[in-house]
Amino acid sequence: MNLRFVFSLIVSLLSLLPAAAQDLTRNWIRERIFLDAEGKECVTSVQYFDGIGRETLLLTDGLSPGGDVAGALTGESFAGRTSAKWLPATGLTGFDFLTPERVKSLAVSSHEGDSVPFSLTRRDALGRVSSVRNAGGDLAGKAQLSDYTVNRAYAPVKRYCVDASGKLASRGMWREGTLQGVLTSDEDGISTEVFSDLRGRKVLERRNGNNDTYFVYDDAGRLSFVLTPGMQEDSNLLKHAYEYRYDRRSECVYSRIPGCEPVEMHRDTAGRTAVVRDGVLRKKGRSRFILYDRFGRTAVQGTCNGFPDAPKHAAADSAPDVANGFEDTGYFFKGISFSGIKIEQVFYYDDYLFLLSPAVAECRESGFLNVSSPNPAKGFQTGSITAVSGGGFVYNALYYTPEGRLSVSKTVYPSGEKLSERTEYTFTGSPRHRVFALSHGGLTDSVSVFYGYGSNGALVSKDLLVNGHDSRRVASLSYDALGRVVGNTLPGKAGRIAYSYNIRNLVTEVAGKGYKGITAYTPGRFNGSPSSATDIYSPAPQTGASGTDTTRWRFSYDALGRLTEAEAVSGDRKHTETTAFDANGNITRLVRWADYAPMLNTAADVLYYTLDGNRPLSISDRGVNLAYAGSFDFKNRGRSGEYAYDGNGRLVSDPYKGMTVTYADWGTPEKMTFDDGNHTAFTYTASGEKLKTEWRSGAANLRAGEGSVAVQAAVINSEELFGPFVCRDGRLDKFLFDGGFCELSSGVAKYRYFVRDRLGSVRSVADEDGNVLQQNLYYARGGAWGDVCTAPGFQSYKYCGKYLDRKHGLDLYDYGARLYDPAAAFWTSPDPLCEKYYNISPYAFCNNNPVTFIDPDGRFIDTAWDAANVAMGVTSFVANVTAGNIVGAALDGAGLIVDVAATAIPGVPGGAATAIKALKVANSIENVAIANYAKILPQKAELVDKLDS
Incomplete structure (x- = not known):
């Protein structure tokens, strides 16, 4: 009786699957990313696989804000020597599996009739990439090439070493065939050849056959010198070489870049940089120190006299307290004997007790930094004090939503101005509404920014409201079918x-x-x-x-x-x-x-x-x-x-x-x-x-x-x-x-x-x-x-x-x-x-x-x-990543079909790659x-x- 019930249940469940419009004779995985709490809006993607588990066709409605379905095809030869990745094809009507011929035809028409809407990667018998031919008929006969070589006598490679005194020394040339090389060239023939020794260490980067950058290691295998191309014309180490030195634990304690005085460091018992001085601080007789909290996060940074050893107990013994602590910061450290201390930055985490510290009490507008009933902030930075050139400090407090998204930022400047920023988020973590308010000279001006998103979470509009009136749509973005x-x-x-x-x-x-x-x-x-x-x-x-x-x-x-x-x-x-x-x-x-x-x-x-x-x-x-x-x-x-x-x-x-x-x-x-x-x-x-x-x-x-x-x-x-x-x-x-x-x-x-x-x-x-x-x-x-x-x-x-x-x-x-x-x-x-x-x-x-x-x-x-x-x-992805919301960021391209295009075109961004770099650009x-x-x-x-x- 029980077996009959289980069998009936399975049959009943299977009867529901065709409604999902997927082919039950094929392998597939469907993913839905919901855009609202009610589950009414979502981005759907379906990945099809062949009989041995290789990806074949990816379909998604998350490429364009209009919700149109697009598909990208991945093809691979039987031995895996040749693989093709097709750019997205638009004009699809659903998530049913399509034949490769149909997808290829749609891809051609989706890219203005270009007969090569795909990239082609070839591998040698060892599975190493030998060539990549990017998409586009205008690249006919052009590809990125890779060749696997060894060093030859007709193109000698110099052999450098570090002698017993730590100085650079020459040992002639590497014998022919003792270095492994990878020669890569782009579509225009611009080449780079990288040689590595038998231990896998990079020895030489050679560009265009004669522009050489050498990497030199000591007997322990640690990078000690990098000789720039100019070193081959002028052997002045101070002008053309990078230099690194290490302590007995193989931690770098000395570095020098060409043309600059060295940077020296003392590290604490955890291997973290604790005291550092560069050429300018050395001339002033001072150093920079970095102290950490018990979780290894930077707590206090500043400068002091001389070049003291790293404290044996460089981590805070307790969280910030209302008591004075180190330089009134609220942090307590053991064994600190610095003199002539000047605080540069103080960072606080996990709670808001720092607002009661003497350091914050010196802020004449410290009350502005408070909010009533803040959410727990365990694991997050909650505030900072930052020194300003010419004197004074900038005070900042950060507050978060229950989901851990930054919701309020409050800042007090040395001249008395106060800036607050409040952010409301969508279900997926994209900013919905941001309010900037500046108090200055007895006045307060505010600007509200409203963000609108399409069905796939992509930014489609931005509105500004100044001091509660005069709303203006300053951006109204439109997208093509390719996103x-x-x-x-x-x-x-x-x-x-x-x-x-x-x-x-x-x-x-x-x-x-x-x-x-x-x-x-x-x-x-x-x-x-x-x-x-x-x-x-x-x-x-x-x-x-x-x-x-x-x-x-x-x-x-x-x-x-x-x-x-x-x-x-x-x-x-x-x-x-x-x-x-x-x-x-x-x-x-x-x-x-x-x-x-x-x-x-x-x-x-x-x-x-x-x-x-x-x-x-x-x-x-x-x-x-x-x-x-x-x-x-x-x-x-x-x-x-x-x-x-x-x-x-x-x-x-x-x-x-x-x-x-x-x-x-x-x-x-x-x-x-x-x-x-x-x-x-x-x-x-x-x-x-x-x-x-x-x-x-x-x-x-x-x-x-x-x-x-x-x-x-x-x-x-x-x-x-x-x-x-x-x-x-x-x-x-x-x-x-x-x-x-x-x-x-x-x-x-x-x-x-x-x-x-x-x-x-x-x-x-x-x-x-x-x-x-x-x-x-x-x-x-x-x-x-x-x-x-x-x-x-x-x-x-x-x-x-x-x-x-x-x-x-x-x-x-x-x-x-x-x-x-x-x-x-x-x-x-x-x-x-x-x-x-x-x-x-x-x-x-x-x-x-x-x-x-x-x-x-x-x-x-x-x-x-x-x-x-x-x-x-395109800033919605930027805002998502800034707020630490990876799921929301994914809706703007990451993990969706846009990444297929990025994979198909090495070096050319698409989807997540573009958006992440947009965050870095911060333009x-x-x-x-x-x-x-x-x-x-x-x-x-x-x-x-x-x-x-």
């Missing part, structure tokens, strides 16, 4: 920003009010770098002018993929840049063309660089000095001399700008003083967040940065940043949001919208009446076309969306972690993460290919197509201002810890 943003409709007559792509998801066209940019990647190039481009500018409607201004670009590269020429021709005008490099990628010569009325096509800059290792030592300019208003070129102003740097490689003196620079202990610029009496002062937090810029002009000459000189009385101007709010000269000026800003200075909200190119550079600014308020044209390396740009002073977010400061002739872009000089085309300090790119100079900009790569915050290189996703305003002005605008990372510890992993 790509194809348009952003702006309010009023501001128009629509349209986007187009090629089959590999590279942005080929951006068109908005006043600007249209077209980019071609083939023919000429096949690896993702653009071969040519066209910029079309329409005149501002309010001028009544007609016609367009068209600039045609042609890009040339060397065998290492570095941009050597960006030819720009517009009618009879020429704005071309040509560059030459040394082995490390430092620029040795730069020629920049511009117009200089009445002359056209003038070589405005003919720059020759004298280098000190990787650092520019001096620059000789043999071009014409442009002196008209708005001009942009390398301005030596008749001066000569040499750049000077501190022990950490940061620029401290620029003879051509007549400028000296001082820095805070944590590395952010503090003051720039010009020889004409002007100066610019900066206020940063120890975490690297910029709070204020103050420009002081002397009573004599004021250099405006465009070549003009005026005589006026002393003037003080300032700009302060409080999250997304900007105050100008002490008054609220604007609210920054992703895609533009809202002017608030007049008391009436006036919205301004950015039209950005695929790099994220602001090309034009429009208002809701259809007026074009600003147009920007750029050289390939970020310089402005001073003879063509209109209203350049209207707003300062320019190239790659970065702030350009031209006052006093500074002409530097603020990337956050570093400042960039577009005229000289180098950074003013080394890359904090330069150990991720040993073969590239720490001062080189964007891997010397700024039309393919971007540097989101001055610390790492990313691809330009990721910047394009941010420029389009959204709103998110940059709210979160950590730039993590300067004052201690070198984390950089060295990276080597240990």
Whole structure:
């Protein structure tokens, strides 16, 4: 009887399965991700498998906000030597299994008839990848190739070692056949060969057959030296080599990057960096200490006198208490004997007892940091105290929802301003409503941001409400069937920003009010770098002018993929840049063309660089000095001399700008003083967040940065940043949001919208009446076309969306972690993460290919197509990841079919890959201002810890 009941139950359950529209004769897994608490809305995906468990067809309705079903096919040969991954096919009507032929046909039609909507991977007999042919008929005959080799006598590999005294030594050459090599080349033949020894340690990276980076290990197998390509031409270790030393536990306690003084560390018994000093702190006789709580989380960071040993008990004995504790922080540590302590950062976790500590009591608005009945926050950071250059602290408290999502952030600034941010979430963890409120000068201004999502959780709209009225939809996104943003409709007559792509998801066209940019990647190039481009500018409607201004670009590269020429021709005008490099990628010569009325096509800059290792030592300019208003070129102003740097490689003196620079202990610029009496002062937090810029002009000459000189009385101007709010000269000026800003200075909200190119550079600014308020044209390396740009002073977010400061002739872009000089085309300090790119100079900009790569915050290189996703305003994934909600983030692309496209096109992002990089890019002005605008990372510890992993 029981068996009959069980059999009947099974039959009854099986009878329900056909309603799910899956083929019961095939293997499949169905996944549903629900978007609301009632279970009414969900994203469904069905993965089919063949008879031996290999993936064949993936179907999902989560690709586009419209809920249309799309499918992607994976095919593999019987032996697994060849596999094909097809791009998504649209136009499906359900989740029934489709034959491979049907899916392939739909894939072709879904990608504008391209006969190759798939990538093809081939493997050798050992299962190693030998070639990858990416999607697109325009790549016919082009593939990424891999060959497995050994070292040969005709291409010798030097053999280095570390002698008994810890110094670099040479042992001749590696014998032929003793190293294993992997030679890879992209579609354009740019090659990299990596040789490893029998222990699997990388010995050499060889690019283009002769650009060599060597890795040298000691007898214990620890990386001790990295010899950059320049070392093969100049054997100066201090200028061209990275060096690492270790203690008896094989933990790195000494590191040095080329051209900088070493960083020394003491580690505690848990192997964590406890005391560290760099070249600048060493000169001051000070060090930086890091103390941890009992769970290994950073609790207190600051500086002290000397270079003390690491405390034996570097972890807090108890959680923060109301008692004073270490330097009134509420933390208690044993065995601490530091002197001359200056606190930089304090972090609190798990609860809110720290609000009763003496350190927080010093905040004159400490009551503002409290909320009634906070949710438990075990395991989360609940607050922080951060020092500010010039004195004072920023106090912050963080509160969470029961699900662990950040719901309230409250901040008190040294000058008394108070900023609060409240966030409400959807069921999946995406922000539904955010309210920013700034209290300043006895007034409180608030801006509410409302987010709308499609049926798959993708962001489709964003609305702003200023001080409870004047609501405006500042973004209305539309997607194609493949889930790509194809348009952003702006309010009023501001128009629509349209986007187009090629089959590999590279942005080929951006068109908005006043600007249209077209980019071609083939023919000429096949690896993702653009071969040519066209910029079309329409005149501002309010001028009544007609016609367009068209600039045609042609890009040339060397065998290492570095941009050597960006030819720009517009009618009879020429704005071309040509560059030459040394082995490390430092620029040795730069020629920049511009117009200089009445002359056209003038070589405005003919720059020759004298280098000190990787650092520019001096620059000789043999071009014409442009002196008209708005001009942009390398301005030596008749001066000569040499750049000077501190022990950490940061620029401290620029003879051509007549400028000296001082820095805070944590590395952010503090003051720039010009020889004409002007100066610019900066206020940063120890975490690297910029709070204020103050420009002081002397009573004599004021250099405006465009070549003009005026005589006026002393003037003080300032700009302060409080999250997304900007105050100008002490008054609220604007609210920054992703895609533009809202002017608030007049008391009436006036919205301004950015039209950005695929790099994220602001090309034009429009208002809701259809007026074009600003147009920007750029050289390939970020310089402005001073003879063509209109209203350049209207707003300062320019190239790659970065702030350009031209006052006093500074002409530097603020990337956050570093400042960039577009005229000289180098950074003013080394890359904090330069150990991720040993073969590239720490001062080189964007891997010397700024039309393919971007540097989101001055610390790492990313691809330009990721910047394009941010420029389009795709921020829902960013918000999800920021809030720590991985499930919500998945709804925006991760784990769905978009990742199939990403897998099918190595190196080209799709879905989650794009969105995660969008979070890294942080090119959204709103998110940059709210979160950590730039993590300067004052201690070198984390950089060295990276080597240990």
